[in-house]
Amino acid sequence: MPYTVTAILRVKKRYLKEFNRRIRRHAKNSVTREPGCISFEVSVASSDPQKFLLYEVYVDEEAFKVHTEMPFMIKHLKETATMMDGDLDLLAFWDRAIAPSK
Secondary structure (H helix, E strand, O other): OOEEEEEEEEEOHHHHHHHHHHHHHHHHHHHHHOOOEEEEEEEEEOOEEEEEEEEEEEOOHHHHHHHHHOHHHHHHHHHHHHHEOOOOOEEEEEEOOOOOOO
16 A cells, blocks of 8 residues: 655755755655655645645555665755754655545
């Protein structure tokens, strides 16, 4: 069963441009370099350009665990740690139930 991870985070204003570049690369790496990553979507709050929602879908929980151990993931977290404005607002794990798409 597909496994979904959501995270809400804030980025310090001075790092927005750099973070946007890095998260785009990270999302692309996740879906292209990890067979177990189905989707990695990044959204920005309409009311707050510093607030990001990450929506990640993996083939199963094990694929997510593999994701957390990928060298590019470890590097991404290290490189963006100082860019964060506080802790994650929310980190949640979900079992995907329905996902119609066009």
